Amino acid sequence: xxxxxxxxxxxxxxxxxxxxxxxxxxxxxxxxxxxxxxxxxxxxxxxxxxxxxxxxxxxxxxxxxxxxxxxxxxxxxxxxxxxxxxxxxxxxxxxxxxxxxxxxxxxxxxxxxxxxxxxxxxxxxxxxxxxxxxxxxxxxxxxxxxxxxxxxxxxxxxxxxxxxxxxxxxxxxxxxxxxxxxxxxxxxxxxxxxxxxxxxxxxxxxxxxxxxxxxxxxxxxxxx
Numbered sequence: 001x002x003x004x005x006x007x008x009x010x011x012x013x014x015x016x017x018x019x020x021x022x023x024x025x026x027x028x029x030x031x032x033x034x035x036x037x038x039x040x041x042x043x044x045x046x047x048x049x050x051x052x053x054x055x056x057x058x059x060x061x062x063x064x065x066x067x068x069x070x071x072x073x074x075x076x077x078x079x080x081x082x083x084x085x086x087x088x089x090x091x092x093x094x095x096x097x098x099x100x101x102x103x104x105x106x107x108x109x110x111x112x113x114x115x116x117x118x119x120x121x122x123x124x125x126x127x128x129x130x131x132x133x134x135x136x137x138x139x140x141x142x143x144x145x146x147x148x149x150x151x152x153x154x155x156x157x158x159x160x161x162x163x164x165x166x167x168x169x170x171x172x173x174x175x176x177x178x179x180x181x182x183x184x185x186x187x188x189x190x191x192x193x194x195x196x197x198x199x200x201x202x203x204x205x206x207x208x209x210x211x212x213x214x215x216x217x218x219x220x221x222x223x224x
Contacts, residue, residue, distance in 0.1 A: 009042055010046070017038065017048045018061045022056070024180070033054060036101070039098060039099050050080075069088030071144075087100040090172060093147075108190040112135065112166060112167055127213050130214040136153040
């Protein structure tokens, strides 16, 4: 891809990533300045990500930050999200991923605090995640340790979400928008499973049925 094409992609993604942060607040997935959306820049080892500690109401395409996959700023006047290096590690090692999202949404994070996977007891889970939502290892914030945990956990999983232990959910997608959708779905199923347990035991879906549901949703559902 030419330098002009990469520059055009960065401009587009600055706008898209900025706009997508509104979806995190719309679905009550974040509080204060926590959480972030990032997107891979096609044709370059670069990503666009939210600036660190900036209020969601103050986000604009212009204050999005472009970094390399190590989290080093390439374009922008702000410090990037502390998750930039973690997201970069994911992009470097998972070619299919075009977007990474992190939230501290309440119900999904409560599973992460217990280091407990969310069991696949809902057709919505089978559709979107292809099985349970797994737990990743505990990792400190600030370098690519979280990214390594995400990749290790999701490398052999169909899930688009991982609950990093004692931290919260990280989601991936082919695009940043798809990763935001996965974050909203992750919180929804976590909330539903939590509420279902208040009435008694939940019952896992058989693997053959999970496979059939996942195949239909991924390949036949919606407009094509």
